[in-house]
Amino acid sequence: MSAGTLHMIFASLVFSVAYSFIKILTRELGFWETAFLRGALGFIILSTWLLRVRQPVLGHRANVWPLVSRGLFGGVAMILYFWSLKMTTLANASSLHYAHPLFTTFLAVPFLGERLNRGKVILVLLAMSGVLLIVQPTPALLKVGSLPALASALFASLAYVSISFVSSREHPAAIINALSLATMVLAAPMTLLAWTTPSPRLWGFVLVAGVLTTVAQFFMTMAYKLEQASTVSAFSFTSILWSLMIGALIFGEIPDRLEAFGIFILFGSLIALVLVRSRAASRTEVQEAVIVPKDI
Numbered sequence: 001m002s003a004g005t006l007h008m009i010f011a012s013l014v015f016s017v018a019y020s021f022i023k024i025l026t027r028e029l030g031f032w033e034t035a036f037l038r039g040a041l042g043f044i045i046l047s048t049w050l051l052r053v054r055q056p057v058l059g060h061r062a063n064v065w066p067l068v069s070r071g072l073f074g075g076v077a078m079i080l081y082f083w084s085l086k087m088t089t090l091a092n093a094s095s096l097h098y099a100h101p102l103f104t105t106f107l108a109v110p111f112l113g114e115r116l117n118r119g120k121v122i123l124v125l126l127a128m129s130g131v132l133l134i135v136q137p138t139p140a141l142l143k144v145g146s147l148p149a150l151a152s153a154l155f156a157s158l159a160y161v162s163i164s165f166v167s168s169r170e171h172p173a174a175i176i177n178a179l180s181l182a183t184m185v186l187a188a189p190m191t192l193l194a195w196t197t198p199s200p201r202l203w204g205f206v207l208v209a210g211v212l213t214t215v216a217q218f219f220m221t222m223a224y225k226l227e228q229a230s231t232v233s234a235f236s237f238t239s240i241l242w243s244l245m246i247g248a249l250i251f252g253e254i255p256d257r258l259e260a261f262g263i264f265i266l267f268g269s270l271i272a273l274v275l276v277r278s279r280a281a282s283r284t285e286v287q288e289a290v291i292v293p294k295d296i
Contacts, residue, residue, distance in 0.1 A: 004227025008235040011219035016094070016242035018212035019085065020250055021205045026086035028202060032190040035079045037198075039183030041210040046177040058181070059166075059174040066166035070175060071182030074159035078183050080152035088145025090247035091255055095134060095240045095263045096149035101273050102127050103157035111161050119276055127269035133262025176217070234271040241267065 025034040047057045059067045077097075084093040102124055109116060135146040163175060198206065223232045240263060247253035255263065 002227055004223045004232045005235055007219045007223035007226060008232040009238050011216045011223060012236055012239040013242050014212050014216035014219065016090075016239050016246055018209045018216065019094070019243070020090060020246050021209040021212070022082060023085040023090055023251070025202060025205055025209070026082050029196050029198060030194060031079065031082040031086050032187050032194065033196060035075075035082045035183055036187035036191040037206050038078070038082075038209065039075070039180045039185075039187060041206060042180035042213070043177060043184055045210065045214060046173050046180060050171065050173050050177065053171075053173075055171045055174060057174070057177065059170050059178060063166045063170050066162050067170070067175065067178040068182075070159050070162040070166070071178035072186070073155045073162060074179040075182035075186045077152045077155035077159055078179070079187060080148040080155065084145050084147075084149035084152065086145070088149065089253035089255065090251060091240070091244040091253065091263060092134060092146055092259065093149045094243035095266055096131065096146055097152050097156065098237055098240055098270065099127065099131055099150065099266060100153040100157040100160065101270055102131075103154050104160055105273065107157055107161050111164075120273065123269050123273040123276065127266050127273065130262040130264075130266030130269060133258050133265065136258060234274050237267055237270050237274075 022034060022038065025037075029037075050057050081093065081097050084097070105116070105120055105124055131150065135150065159179070166175065220236070223235075226232075244255070244260075244263065
């Protein structure tokens with residue numbers, strides 16, 4: 001197994017561990033305050049780094065609108081994802097959030113000029129069947145927490161499409177900083193209305209989650225430097241499997257048979273879909289079309 005692949009698998013594991021801390025925070029502080037604190041901590045860390053490397057904290061003025069759209073779409077996605085972490089299992093929320101390539105595949109047609117072929121359509125339909133098994137949309141079985149997780153995937157895909165317009169012209173930290181700032185601003189009103197002062201233990205969880213996501217971002221960046229994106233991007237979906245194991249070990253969350261079957265169908269079809277899109281992108285030399293999961 002290559003060094004790039006190992007870096008990506010480790011990054012996915014660290015992300016999953018970080019989100020287990022965030023899940024605890026959403027239960028005790030609420031998802032609005034958790035999102036606000038996550039955005040604020042990220043903004044402080046990234047702004048400090050950007051100032052150190054002499055880059056504009058808010059990005060270059062020429063890229064303002066792609067950065068604003070990236071921040072807003074990504075901020076909404078993060079808040080929805082944190083909401084789902086509070087309401088449903090770690091594996092359920094993770095698998096549905098990482099379904100964003102389904103939406104990106106369709107959004108890439110008008111915005112990135114990609115074509116839908118028979119293979120992509122088949123994989124999308126297969127992935128959608130996995131989503132239905134996870135959500136189980138019947139009045140008796142519907143998992144309410146699945147809905148914000150699925151909505152977060154839609155907004156995440158919009159954020160990734162926005163990134164494609166600015167990724168080659170802006171510092172990566174500035175792009176992520178747009179997400180942190182937007183999340184902080186979007187969550188601030190509801191946070192102020194229902195502020196709960198975190199205990200020292202919860203402040204520790206906030207710091208741990210912030211450090212872990214920063215470490216995960218570093219290893220993910222290294223993975224793309226060591227290996228082609230088309231090779232390592234599929235391994236980012238191991239987050240789904242890590243979340244399944246962490247949820248079972250830490251929170252005692254055991255999915256039922258239908259949900260587990262849906263998770264594995266979705267996992268396999270998403271890997272195949274990303275590989276198909278990556279190969280198509282490399283053939284047409286449109287690297288921006290390779291949309292890969294990052295920290296929302």
